[in-house]
Amino acid sequence: MKNIKVLGPGCANCKNTLKLIDEVARAKGAEIHLEKIEDLQQIMSYGVMSTPGVVIDGKVVHAGGVPARAKVEGWF
Numbered sequence: 315m316k317n318i319k320v321l322g323p324g325c326a327n328c329k330n331t332l333k334l335i336d337e338v339a340r341a342k343g344a345e346i347h348l349e350k351i352e353d354l355q356q357i358m359s360y361g362v363m364s365t366p367g368v369v370i371d372g373k374v375v376h377a378g379g380v381p382a383r384a385k386v387e388g389w390f
Contacts, residue, residue, distance in 0.1 A: 318389075324352055335389075361374065362374060362377045
């Protein structure tokens with residue numbers, strides 16, 4: 315199971331990223347724990363300066379803008 319965190323204040327891009335990851339994980343049958351982090355100090359602790367950011371198992375894999383669907387598919 316992958317632990318995935320979407321970092322961001324709750325903007326439209328953050329919500330779209332969260333939805334996209336959930337959709338792709340379901341389509342691939344991947345077991346994930348998806349979490350939304352909105353606390354700015356927590357976001358900055360990952361070194362993410364532009365949101366949304368995506369962290370998988372403690373590693374930042376994306377920052378800034380909604381990731382492409384193909385990129386998200388590559389995570390699974």
